[in-house]
Amino acid sequence: MKYIKSNHIVINKFQLLSVIGMMLLGLNISFAQQITLEESQEAALKHSYAIKNGLLTIEKSEAFKKEMISNYFPTVEGSAVGLYGPNDLISPITGILPNGIDNLYSASAMATEVIYAGGKIRTANALADIQMETSTIRAEQAVDSVLLVTEKKFWQLVQLQEQQKVVETNEAYLDELLKQQQNLLDAGLIAKNQLLQVKVNRSELLLNKSKLENMRKLALLDFSLYVGVAYASDMIASADFENIAPPELKYSEPDLDLNGNSNYQLLEKSISASSLQTKMAKADLLPSFAVGVSALEFGAFDNSVSSQFTGLAFGTLSIPISDWWGNGKQKVKQEKIQEEITQNNRKDGIDQLKLAITQSWYDLVDAHEQIEYALENKQLAEENLKVNRDTYDSGLSGLTDLLDAQAMAQNAQSNLINAYTNFENKEITFLYRTDQLTAPSLESLKQ
Secondary structure, three states: OOEEEEOOEEEEHHHHHHOOOOOOOOOOOOOOEEEEHHHHHHHHHHHOHHHHHHHHHHHHHHHHHHHHHHHHOOEEEEEEEEEEOOOOOEOOEOOOEOOOEOEEEEEEEEEEEEEEOOOHHHHHHHHHHHHHHHHHHHHHHHHHHHHHHHHHHHHHHHHHHHHHHHHHHHHHHHHHHHHHHHHHHHOOOOOHHHHHHHHHHHHHHHHHHHHHHHHHHHHHHHHHHHHOOOOOOOEEEEOOOOOEOOHHHHOOOOOOOOOOOHHHHHHHHHHHHHHHHHHHHHHOOOOEEEEEEEEEEEEOOOOOOOOEEEEEEEEEEEOOHHHHOOHHHHHHHHHHHHHHHHHHHHHHHHHHHHHHHHHHHHHHHHHHHHHHHHHHHHHHHHHHHHHHHHHHHOOOOOHHHHHHHHHHHHHHHHHHHHHHHHHHHHHHHHHHHOOOOOOOOHHHHHO
């Protein structure tokens, strides 16, 4: 279970959230199904299409890498041609070709090996490596994102459930007060307007209760669709709270060393990729040289022409002269400009990462302080309600003061729940931005 530690007093939060203000009088709700945070995350990891696409992207990058590696090996091509004509393809030639030729065939094979292509093959393989690494990082980020979103949806559901308990607690309180007012009215001790005051407050509370129920069902549907579990209107999120200590005691303040940050790594990969794209454009301006061998056999199917076989070796040299001042030169210029843009984006991205991490840390610290303030405020509001009830029962104060105190206590109870769930959301956000989430390996998710 999770505990709030404040001023050396340990308070069981599960009891605090379940029994806010006063114990639920005779309230015993049974649910058909419960789901924990751990079960939610496990189901979401299996169900997530983002993770599935991330794994498929890795497979795609692996195939691309193998495609680039194949450029190191010779390319081999084969072809065959057969011809037949109703009339002679070659008319008879007296003394040389008495019968003419009406059919021919040829078969050839050629192997070519690129010796030098301006470094394009090596650069393309380096780009394939970067694509592979980038795909892996993004797939891991998809896993972290699923854990983040799942937990946020889970705590939203918990928040609405606990707010419902607050409403039910105060509904029971107003029902008891309404009964008291009815008895006093029947005895002629109060005016009817006092009974109506309680009824009006109770009607507003019931309206809020109806809104909360609709919000809970919508949040539950959203949660069920995201994590991939069957929707059941009476399902509840079962919160297993742990100890809540000040963030300063649980985590170290981020030092903004981004070397292990996945988003920083992606920025670095973008720089490397942009530099390689420039090298690729420059390679198009350099000569390329290839060698190869070719074999050819031709003849006639009916042996009217003897089969002939010939082989040869060749070399090719290509020099893109016009690209030195034309399209190729402009393409290199574009890639260099893009490289500068990528460098600027990297610097801006690093600044944004540092700002986001720092903000998430202060948000977490502030969220813990809000819990302490909300807890103190709840205690004061409940004490104020008790005092007002005692003075009202003694005839020393009016009903309006009592109803104001009850509304204040209800608001304090709701604020405490909001403060707690806000802390949970800020904590998971801090862990996400600092890459401290405990996530399964990609290999385990492939199974």
